[in-house]
Amino acid sequence: MRIAVLDRGKCKFGTCGYACIKVCPGVKMREETIVRGADGYPVISEELCSGCGLCAKKCPFGAIKIVNLPGESGKPFFQYGPNTFRLYGCLLPKEKSVVGVVGVNAIGKTTALEILRGALRPNFGGYAEKPSWDEIRNEVRGQEIVNYLRALEEKKFRVAHKMQxxxxxxxxxxxxxxxxxxxxxxxxxxxxxxxxxxxxxxxxxxxxxxxxxxxxxxxxxxxxxxADAYFFDEPSSYLDVRQRLLVAKRIRALAEEKSVVVVEHDLAVLDYMSDYVQVLYGVRGVYGKISALKGTRVGINEFLDGYLRDENVRFRDYAIKFDVKGAAASAGRTGAVALSYNDLR
Ligand code: SF4
Ligand code: SF4
Known part of the structure; x- marks a missing residue:
């Protein structure tokens, strides 16, 4: 299983002589692994592609990304179009709770919120035609998200969304x-x-x-x-520490009666306001996967470790660690003194 993504902003097919198509071993064997699309952009068949990566290396503009996925990933929950970003799994709002969402940029957090608020409809990779609600219900039968999507479909559920x-x-x-x-x-x-x-x-x-x-x-x-559910996309941006706390308290108060989902980069704020956490991981701009719901501490610690225990997935080969600086940490420090002050008055 692999994903091929073409960055149309970078591709200059009129200037490169289609280097990607010329170098592709599949094309050399007369397969339609990469073809010119009707609009001139190359279209890569993920079914025929062997994942060798030669096209990505040869493209003078770095317009292609080929990513081999570890194992079978199944259908995406949402995909924008051919050779575009796709998202696996979905966010799970909980009644009277805050679900915190953590992950790096360009990994699908905003796309996941757009699905929750009904602006995007899950298409399970079938981007050519908008799926009917019957098809969607079939795809998610037995999953936790089914009741939420039904309420959204029947317009029994109102959502409010704070844009990024x-x-x-x-x-x-x-x-x-x-x-x-x-x-x-x-x-x-x-x-x-x-x-x-x-x-x-x-x-x-x-x-x-x-x-x-x-x-x-x-x-x-x-x-x-x-509304019945409130979604906040990065509510801490531009705010100082005190204002972040003010907002976090208000969001917590809102969750006493409503469902709340918050995408947040500030882990201290996320820790303070969340009842549950979902971690997003994958390859930026290529694909994102959404973890199961986890307890807040467990979710944040697993995000920092780069390893999801229940899923048995290592998504980063190093752990993020914070150094504690302060009087205790600096006690016993040795080395030359670069600058010293007289007694301060
Ligand atoms: S992806 Fe790169 S090599 Fe292929 S047509 Fe576009 S610019 Fe040329
Ligand atoms: S990764 Fe290799 S096989 Fe796949 S499209 Fe690129 S050149 Fe062809």
Whole structure:
């Protein structure tokens, strides 16, 4: 099993004489391993490809990635199109709980959230045609996600989503107070503005707000929706440590009644607010896999170790370790003193 991904932004097929096609051993044996697509871009058949990697090496623009997967991976949960990124597995929202999601960038976290909020429909690799809900139900029969997808299909379930790129909010000329009023389906605009320390900014226009204010504005707008599930994509970006804690407390409070899923890079914040963790791993921009639900500590520790115990998968060949610096750690330090001060007064 292998994945071939073509980066169309890098491929300049008009200038290279299709070096990838010329070098492919499959093509030399008259197989259609790589062909010119109708729009000129090469199309790689993952079924015929042997995974030798020669095309990726020969491409002068580094436009091809060939990744051999360890063992059979089954159908992806979602794939955008031919020779594109694909995602295996899905996120699992839990009632009255926060599910934290951790993984490196470009590994499918935002795609997984888009599926949860119904903006993308699971297609199990069949990207050519949008699958019907009957087909989707068949594919996920017996899996934990089936009830969630059914509720989404029957529109019995409302979701609110905090986008990743909060800068988009600044395109509006509205004042912050007006924007919050517009989102407010719970009659809580004043309370949430106060809790997120936005009260003094209510009369300012959105483009005048700092990154941290825009982030808290986007979080407030999401919390003001009357939904069954709330999704937050990187709520800590632009925030200082104190503001991160403020937001984490609000998210925890929300989960007393609702389902919450949070994609977060700050592991301390993730640890504080999550009841469960799902780890995403794979190859950036090529494929992502979503782990089973894990207890928070277990999930974070396995992410740091690069090894998922239940899945028996090592996804990184080194562990991430943090050095503790401080008085205790520096006790007994030896070596030349580079600079010293007189007594401070
Ligand atoms: S992938 Fe590389 S070698 Fe193949 S057509 Fe595009 S630019 Fe040329
Ligand atoms: S990896 Fe090898 S077999 Fe597969 S498309 Fe590239 S050159 Fe052909």
């Amino acid at each position: 790129y909060v800068e988009e909010l600044a395109r509006s000329r509205k004042k912050l107070g007006e924007a919050l009023e517009e989102c407010d389906e719970r009659g809580a605009a004043g309370k949430i503005a106060e809790e997120l320390e936005l009260t003094n900014s209510l009369s300012r226009k959105l483009p005048e707000l700092s990154g941290g204010e825009l982030q808290r504005a986007a979080i407030a707008c999401t919390m003001l929706r009357d």
